[in-house]
Amino acid sequence: MTTSREVRLKSRPSGLPTNDHFEIVSVTLPDPAAGEVQVKNTWMTVDPYMRGRMYDGPSYAAPFQVGQAMDGGAVGTVVKSNDPAFKEGDTVQSGFGWREAFNAPAKQVQKLDTMGLAPQLFLGSLGMPGLTAYAGLMRIAGFKTGDVVFVSGGAGAVGSMVAQIAKLKGGTVVATAGGADKVAFLKDIGVDHAIDYKAGDLAKSVTEAVPGGIDIYFDNVGGDHLEAAIGAAKNHARFAICGGISAYNNIGAAPGPKNFLLTVGKRLKIEGFIVSDHWDLMGEYAKEMSGWIKSGKVQVRETVEDGIDNAVNAFLKLFSGGNLGKMLVKL
Numbered sequence: 001m002t003t004s005r006e007v008r009l010k011s012r013p014s015g016l017p018t019n020d021h022f023e024i025v026s027v028t029l030p031d032p033a034a035g036e037v038q039v040k041n042t043w044m045t046v047d048p049y050m051r052g053r054m055y056d057g058p059s060y061a062a063p064f065q066v067g068q069a070m071d072g073g074a075v076g077t078v079v080k081s082n083d084p085a086f087k088e089g090d091t092v093q094s095g096f097g098w099r100e101a102f103n104a105p106a107k108q109v110q111k112l113d114t115m116g117l118a119p120q121l122f123l124g125s126l127g128m129p130g131l132t133a134y135a136g137l138m139r140i141a142g143f144k145t146g147d148v149v150f151v152s153g154g155a156g157a158v159g160s161m162v163a164q165i166a167k168l169k170g171g172t173v174v175a176t177a178g179g180a181d182k183v184a185f186l187k188d189i190g191v192d193h194a195i196d197y198k199a200g201d202l203a204k205s206v207t208e209a210v211p212g213g214i215d216i217y218f219d220n221v222g223g224d225h226l227e228a229a230i231g232a233a234k235n236h237a238r239f240a241i242c243g244g245i246s247a248y249n250n251i252g253a254a255p256g257p258k259n260f261l262l263t264v265g266k267r268l269k270i271e272g273f274i275v276s277d278h279w280d281l282m283g284e285y286a287k288e289m290s291g292w293i294k295s296g297k298v299q300v301r302e303t304v305e306d307g308i309d310n311a312v313n314a315f316l317k318l319f320s321g322g323n324l325g326k327m328l329v330k331l
Contacts, residue, residue: 124326301325
Protein backbone atom coordinates (compact mmCIF):
# COMPACT_ATOMS: atom_id res chain seq x y z
CA MET A 1 0.00 0.00 0.00
CA THR A 2 1.14 3.55 -0.82
CA THR A 3 -0.24 6.77 0.63
CA SER A 4 -0.71 9.72 -1.68
CA ARG A 5 -2.28 13.16 -1.42
CA GLU A 6 -4.42 14.75 -4.11
CA VAL A 7 -6.12 18.11 -4.68
CA ARG A 8 -9.89 17.99 -5.10
CA LEU A 9 -12.36 20.64 -6.18
CA LYS A 10 -14.42 21.31 -3.07
CA SER A 11 -16.90 23.75 -4.61
CA ARG A 12 -17.30 25.68 -7.85
CA PRO A 13 -15.97 29.24 -7.65
CA SER A 14 -17.86 32.29 -8.86
CA GLY A 15 -15.32 34.94 -9.67
CA LEU A 16 -11.72 34.55 -8.55
CA PRO A 17 -11.14 31.18 -6.83
CA THR A 18 -9.71 31.01 -3.32
CA ASN A 19 -8.10 28.24 -1.32
CA ASP A 20 -11.52 27.51 0.18
CA HIS A 21 -12.68 26.07 -3.15
CA PHE A 22 -10.14 23.23 -2.90
CA GLU A 23 -9.14 20.51 -0.46
CA ILE A 24 -6.18 18.18 -0.11
CA VAL A 25 -7.14 14.59 0.67
CA SER A 26 -4.98 11.58 1.53
CA VAL A 27 -5.71 8.34 -0.32
CA THR A 28 -4.29 4.83 -0.14
CA LEU A 29 -3.10 3.19 -3.35
CA PRO A 30 -3.05 -0.60 -3.58
CA ASP A 31 -0.46 -2.39 -5.67
CA PRO A 32 -1.24 -1.92 -9.37
CA ALA A 33 -3.58 -4.47 -10.89
CA ALA A 34 -2.76 -6.41 -14.04
CA GLY A 35 -2.09 -4.01 -16.89
CA GLU A 36 -1.55 -1.09 -14.53
CA VAL A 37 1.38 0.96 -13.31
CA GLN A 38 1.93 3.00 -10.17
CA VAL A 39 3.61 6.36 -10.76
CA LYS A 40 5.13 8.87 -8.35
CA ASN A 41 4.75 12.32 -9.84
CA THR A 42 7.81 14.56 -9.76
CA TRP A 43 6.35 17.60 -11.55
CA MET A 44 2.86 18.89 -12.31
CA THR A 45 1.63 21.83 -14.30
CA VAL A 46 -0.96 24.48 -13.53
CA ASP A 47 -2.39 26.37 -16.50
CA PRO A 48 -4.94 29.16 -16.98
CA TYR A 49 -7.30 26.97 -19.03
CA MET A 50 -7.98 24.96 -15.86
CA ARG A 51 -10.10 27.84 -14.58
CA GLY A 52 -12.66 27.10 -17.29
CA ARG A 53 -12.88 23.50 -16.14
CA MET A 54 -14.18 24.69 -12.76
CA TYR A 55 -17.45 25.74 -14.38
CA ASP A 56 -20.14 23.10 -14.85
CA GLY A 57 -20.94 23.54 -18.49
CA PRO A 58 -20.07 22.40 -21.99
CA SER A 59 -16.60 23.28 -23.21
CA TYR A 60 -13.69 21.84 -25.15
CA ALA A 61 -12.41 20.22 -21.93
CA ALA A 62 -14.56 18.26 -19.50
CA PRO A 63 -15.35 20.08 -16.24
CA PHE A 64 -13.67 19.08 -13.00
CA GLN A 65 -16.07 17.23 -10.73
CA VAL A 66 -16.77 18.49 -7.22
CA GLY A 67 -15.38 16.09 -4.64
CA GLN A 68 -12.99 14.44 -7.06
CA ALA A 69 -9.30 14.91 -7.78
CA MET A 70 -8.54 17.38 -10.53
CA ASP A 71 -6.27 16.41 -13.38
CA GLY A 72 -3.66 17.96 -15.64
CA GLY A 73 -0.24 17.38 -17.09
CA ALA A 74 2.38 15.65 -14.97
CA VAL A 75 5.77 13.97 -15.25
CA GLY A 76 6.75 11.15 -12.93
CA THR A 77 8.56 7.88 -12.35
CA VAL A 78 7.14 4.36 -12.45
CA VAL A 79 7.57 2.88 -8.96
CA LYS A 80 5.61 -0.35 -9.53
CA SER A 81 4.61 -1.99 -12.78
CA ASN A 82 2.19 -4.78 -13.53
CA ASP A 83 2.47 -4.32 -17.27
CA PRO A 84 5.32 -5.63 -19.45
CA ALA A 85 5.61 -2.35 -21.39
CA PHE A 86 6.90 -0.50 -18.31
CA LYS A 87 9.55 -1.14 -15.72
CA GLU A 88 10.41 0.47 -12.41
CA GLY A 89 12.33 3.69 -12.96
CA ASP A 90 10.78 4.62 -16.31
CA THR A 91 10.11 8.33 -16.73
CA VAL A 92 6.55 8.89 -17.90
CA GLN A 93 4.17 11.68 -18.80
CA SER A 94 0.46 11.62 -18.02
CA GLY A 95 -2.68 13.62 -17.44
CA PHE A 96 -2.78 12.62 -13.76
CA GLY A 97 -1.56 15.85 -12.22
CA TRP A 98 -2.76 17.40 -8.95
CA ARG A 99 -1.67 14.30 -7.00
CA GLU A 100 1.53 12.90 -5.57
CA ALA A 101 1.07 9.37 -6.94
CA PHE A 102 -1.49 7.31 -8.80
CA ASN A 103 -2.39 3.93 -10.28
CA ALA A 104 -3.53 3.87 -13.89
CA PRO A 105 -3.84 1.54 -16.87
CA ALA A 106 -0.51 1.46 -18.67
CA LYS A 107 -2.12 2.77 -21.86
CA GLN A 108 -2.92 6.05 -20.07
CA VAL A 109 0.74 6.98 -19.48
CA GLN A 110 3.48 7.57 -22.03
CA LYS A 111 7.18 6.88 -21.76
CA LEU A 112 9.07 10.15 -21.98
CA ASP A 113 12.22 10.52 -24.03
CA THR A 114 13.71 13.64 -22.46
CA MET A 115 16.35 13.98 -25.20
CA GLY A 116 18.82 14.86 -22.47
CA LEU A 117 16.74 17.80 -21.27
CA ALA A 118 15.04 18.51 -17.92
CA PRO A 119 11.80 16.49 -17.76
CA GLN A 120 9.66 19.43 -16.61
CA LEU A 121 10.30 21.15 -19.95
CA PHE A 122 7.80 18.70 -21.42
CA LEU A 123 5.08 20.43 -19.36
CA GLY A 124 6.05 23.82 -20.78
CA SER A 125 8.27 24.79 -23.67
CA LEU A 126 8.35 21.25 -25.08
CA GLY A 127 4.78 20.44 -24.10
CA MET A 128 1.29 21.83 -24.48
CA PRO A 129 2.15 25.54 -23.93
CA GLY A 130 5.01 25.44 -26.42
CA LEU A 131 2.96 23.65 -29.06
CA THR A 132 0.18 26.17 -28.48
CA ALA A 133 2.60 28.96 -29.33
CA TYR A 134 3.90 27.19 -32.42
CA ALA A 135 0.52 26.12 -33.79
CA GLY A 136 -1.05 29.52 -33.20
CA LEU A 137 1.79 31.47 -34.75
CA MET A 138 2.67 29.20 -37.67
CA ARG A 139 -0.58 27.47 -38.63
CA ILE A 140 -3.38 29.73 -37.43
CA ALA A 141 -1.73 33.11 -38.05
CA GLY A 142 0.35 31.92 -40.99
CA PHE A 143 3.57 33.62 -39.91
CA LYS A 144 5.87 34.80 -42.69
CA THR A 145 9.42 36.15 -42.43
CA GLY A 146 9.28 39.89 -41.86
CA ASP A 147 5.91 39.89 -40.09
CA VAL A 148 5.34 42.28 -37.20
CA VAL A 149 3.92 40.20 -34.36
CA PHE A 150 2.14 41.56 -31.28
CA VAL A 151 1.97 39.13 -28.33
CA SER A 152 -0.08 39.82 -25.21
CA GLY A 153 1.12 38.19 -22.01
CA GLY A 154 4.59 37.90 -23.51
CA ALA A 155 6.31 36.85 -20.27
CA GLY A 156 4.06 33.83 -19.72
CA ALA A 157 4.53 30.20 -20.69
CA VAL A 158 2.90 30.56 -24.11
CA GLY A 159 3.68 34.19 -24.86
CA SER A 160 7.41 33.86 -24.23
CA MET A 161 7.56 30.99 -26.71
CA VAL A 162 5.58 32.93 -29.33
CA ALA A 163 7.96 35.87 -29.01
CA GLN A 164 11.09 33.76 -29.34
CA ILE A 165 9.81 31.61 -32.20
CA ALA A 166 8.78 34.73 -34.12
CA LYS A 167 12.22 36.29 -33.61
CA LEU A 168 14.06 33.13 -34.64
CA LYS A 169 12.00 32.95 -37.82
CA GLY A 170 12.69 36.55 -38.81
CA GLY A 171 9.87 38.59 -37.32
CA THR A 172 9.66 41.86 -35.42
CA VAL A 173 8.02 41.38 -32.03
CA VAL A 174 6.14 43.74 -29.74
CA ALA A 175 5.02 42.12 -26.48
CA THR A 176 3.36 43.18 -23.25
CA ALA A 177 3.96 42.20 -19.65
CA GLY A 178 3.17 43.63 -16.23
CA GLY A 179 6.02 45.18 -14.25
CA ALA A 180 9.68 46.06 -14.68
CA ASP A 181 11.04 42.55 -14.04
CA LYS A 182 8.88 41.01 -16.73
CA VAL A 183 9.67 43.77 -19.21
CA ALA A 184 13.37 43.15 -18.56
CA PHE A 185 12.78 39.46 -19.31
CA LEU A 186 11.12 40.35 -22.61
CA LYS A 187 14.18 42.36 -23.57
CA ASP A 188 16.44 39.45 -22.55
CA ILE A 189 14.66 37.11 -24.97
CA GLY A 190 15.01 39.53 -27.84
CA VAL A 191 11.64 41.27 -27.98
CA ASP A 192 12.02 44.40 -30.12
CA HIS A 193 9.42 46.48 -28.27
CA ALA A 194 8.63 45.46 -24.66
CA ILE A 195 5.64 47.27 -23.16
CA ASP A 196 4.62 47.44 -19.51
CA TYR A 197 0.85 47.43 -19.86
CA LYS A 198 0.50 48.72 -16.30
CA ALA A 199 2.56 51.85 -16.98
CA GLY A 200 0.40 53.87 -19.35
CA ASP A 201 -1.95 53.98 -22.32
CA LEU A 202 -1.64 50.51 -23.84
CA ALA A 203 -3.10 51.30 -27.27
CA LYS A 204 -0.91 54.37 -27.61
CA SER A 205 2.18 52.43 -26.56
CA VAL A 206 1.56 49.75 -29.20
CA THR A 207 0.97 52.18 -32.06
CA GLU A 208 4.02 54.23 -31.06
CA ALA A 209 6.17 51.09 -30.95
CA VAL A 210 5.09 49.92 -34.41
CA PRO A 211 3.57 52.92 -36.25
CA GLY A 212 3.40 50.91 -39.46
CA GLY A 213 1.03 48.46 -37.79
CA ILE A 214 1.02 44.75 -36.95
CA ASP A 215 0.62 41.73 -39.23
CA ILE A 216 -0.17 39.20 -36.48
CA TYR A 217 -1.73 39.40 -33.06
CA PHE A 218 -1.37 36.43 -30.70
CA ASP A 219 -3.89 36.89 -27.91
CA ASN A 220 -3.47 35.43 -24.43
CA VAL A 221 -5.21 38.25 -22.56
CA GLY A 222 -8.23 39.69 -24.38
CA GLY A 223 -9.89 42.88 -23.15
CA ASP A 224 -7.92 46.07 -23.68
CA HIS A 225 -5.13 44.13 -25.39
CA LEU A 226 -7.48 42.86 -28.08
CA GLU A 227 -8.83 46.37 -28.53
CA ALA A 228 -5.29 47.77 -28.88
CA ALA A 229 -4.43 45.07 -31.42
CA ILE A 230 -7.46 45.87 -33.58
CA GLY A 231 -6.45 49.53 -33.55
CA ALA A 232 -2.85 48.73 -34.51
CA ALA A 233 -3.63 46.10 -37.13
CA LYS A 234 -2.68 46.47 -40.77
CA ASN A 235 -5.22 45.60 -43.42
CA HIS A 236 -5.56 41.81 -43.66
CA ALA A 237 -3.79 41.21 -40.34
CA ARG A 238 -4.25 37.76 -38.78
CA PHE A 239 -5.33 37.24 -35.17
CA ALA A 240 -4.71 33.94 -33.36
CA ILE A 241 -6.98 33.90 -30.30
CA CYS A 242 -5.48 31.54 -27.73
CA GLY A 243 -7.12 32.81 -24.54
CA GLY A 244 -8.37 35.79 -22.58
CA ILE A 245 -7.09 35.54 -19.03
CA SER A 246 -8.30 39.05 -18.24
CA ALA A 247 -11.89 37.71 -18.26
CA TYR A 248 -11.53 34.18 -16.87
CA ASN A 249 -12.82 35.17 -13.44
CA ASN A 250 -15.47 37.65 -14.56
CA ILE A 251 -18.96 37.30 -13.20
CA GLY A 252 -21.03 37.89 -16.31
CA ALA A 253 -19.94 38.50 -19.88
CA ALA A 254 -16.95 40.71 -20.58
CA PRO A 255 -17.59 43.73 -22.85
CA GLY A 256 -16.35 43.43 -26.40
CA PRO A 257 -13.76 45.76 -27.97
CA LYS A 258 -15.20 49.22 -28.61
CA ASN A 259 -13.47 49.35 -31.98
CA PHE A 260 -14.59 45.94 -33.21
CA LEU A 261 -16.16 47.39 -36.37
CA LEU A 262 -12.63 48.14 -37.61
CA THR A 263 -12.36 44.42 -38.30
CA VAL A 264 -14.56 44.99 -41.36
CA GLY A 265 -12.66 47.86 -42.96
CA LYS A 266 -9.31 46.26 -42.17
CA ARG A 267 -10.50 42.84 -43.38
CA LEU A 268 -9.03 41.13 -40.34
CA LYS A 269 -8.86 37.36 -40.02
CA ILE A 270 -9.66 36.40 -36.42
CA GLU A 271 -9.52 32.71 -35.47
CA GLY A 272 -9.75 31.02 -32.13
CA PHE A 273 -7.97 27.72 -31.71
CA ILE A 274 -7.45 24.81 -29.33
CA VAL A 275 -4.06 23.14 -29.20
CA SER A 276 -5.55 19.64 -29.09
CA ASP A 277 -6.57 20.10 -32.73
CA HIS A 278 -2.91 20.45 -33.69
CA TRP A 279 -1.09 17.52 -32.07
CA ASP A 280 0.05 16.47 -35.53
CA LEU A 281 2.60 19.30 -35.33
CA MET A 282 4.23 18.02 -32.15
CA GLY A 283 6.92 15.94 -33.87
CA GLU A 284 8.29 18.76 -36.00
CA TYR A 285 7.87 21.26 -33.18
CA ALA A 286 9.66 19.18 -30.53
CA LYS A 287 12.59 18.55 -32.89
CA GLU A 288 13.00 22.23 -33.68
CA MET A 289 12.42 23.54 -30.15
CA SER A 290 14.71 20.99 -28.45
CA GLY A 291 17.48 22.07 -30.82
CA TRP A 292 16.91 25.73 -30.01
CA ILE A 293 16.97 25.05 -26.27
CA LYS A 294 20.14 22.95 -26.45
CA SER A 295 21.90 25.62 -28.52
CA GLY A 296 20.83 28.43 -26.20
CA LYS A 297 18.75 30.16 -28.88
CA VAL A 298 15.62 29.88 -26.71
CA GLN A 299 15.51 30.88 -23.06
CA VAL A 300 13.16 29.02 -20.74
CA ARG A 301 12.01 30.58 -17.49
CA GLU A 302 10.11 28.73 -14.80
CA THR A 303 8.38 29.74 -11.60
CA VAL A 304 8.35 26.76 -9.24
CA GLU A 305 6.28 26.08 -6.13
CA ASP A 306 7.25 23.14 -3.93
CA GLY A 307 4.89 20.38 -2.83
CA ILE A 308 1.25 19.48 -3.25
CA ASP A 309 0.41 21.86 -0.39
CA ASN A 310 1.37 24.78 -2.65
CA ALA A 311 -0.33 23.57 -5.82
CA VAL A 312 -3.44 25.71 -5.37
CA ASN A 313 -1.36 28.79 -4.57
CA ALA A 314 0.65 28.19 -7.73
CA PHE A 315 -2.57 28.07 -9.73
CA LEU A 316 -3.99 31.23 -8.15
CA LYS A 317 -0.78 33.16 -8.86
CA LEU A 318 -1.51 32.80 -12.57
CA PHE A 319 -4.29 35.35 -12.14
CA SER A 320 -2.28 37.89 -10.15
CA GLY A 321 0.79 37.93 -12.38
CA GLY A 322 2.79 35.82 -9.95
CA ASN A 323 4.57 33.78 -12.61
CA LEU A 324 7.45 34.51 -14.94
CA GLY A 325 7.45 31.93 -17.72
CA LYS A 326 5.96 28.52 -16.95
CA MET A 327 4.36 27.96 -13.55
CA LEU A 328 5.16 24.49 -12.19
CA VAL A 329 4.80 22.51 -8.99
CA LYS A 330 7.68 20.26 -7.94
CA LEU A 331 6.39 17.23 -6.04
